[in-house]
Amino acid sequence: MSEIRLKFDEAILRVCNYTNLDNRTHREYIPDVWLLPREMHTLEKIYYHPGINTTRLAQLTGIPKGTISKMARDFSLRGLIECYREKENLKEVYYRITDNGMQVIRAHVQFHQTVGREFYAYLESLPEASQTVILDVLDRYGDYMKELCQSHVQRPEPLK
Numbered sequence: 001m002s003e004i005r006l007k008f009d010e011a012i013l014r015v016c017n018y019t020n021l022d023n024r025t026h027r028e029y030i031p032d033v034w035l036l037p038r039e040m041h042t043l044e045k046i047y048y049h050p051g052i053n054t055t056r057l058a059q060l061t062g063i064p065k066g067t068i069s070k071m072a073r074d075f076s077l078r079g080l081i082e083c084y085r086e087k088e089n090l091k092e093v094y095y096r097i098t099d100n101g102m103q104v105i106r107a108h109v110q111f112h113q114t115v116g117r118e119f120y121a122y123l124e125s126l127p128e129a130s131q132t133v134i135l136d137v138l139d140r141y142g143d144y145m146k147e148l149c150q151s152h153v154q155r156p157e158p159l160k
Contacts, residue, residue: 012141029107033078033100038063040108042071046081047097047105054093062146069093080104
């Protein structure tokens, strides 16, 4: 294995392991609203894509549609989003952020301004060409992992 592949794999492994740890940590963004990072980022996608539906939200987040539906029901019960249907398509459920959800979004922005400040300052200080390469590598790796995960065939459980 080449030196660059070894270093890349080690860096990705570190990122994945720490991300997995972080993804199991609830954060209180506003009083009594605790969310996991993937829930927070899903809520954020609803904000940035008003009128988004389950299918598109699943595509943007990589989270299965069934999980998105459960998450959306929970968000709705907690007053963070509204679920609605349009007259032209009564089958499809669409989502939009509520005022309470907006408070959570603003708290999340503040969280990242504090927590990620040094990292993002470094990233933004890089020449635009370097930023583009970094984003391209991450996008390609994400696509590679998506294909890899979709091609996995589950091994049947052994008979007892």
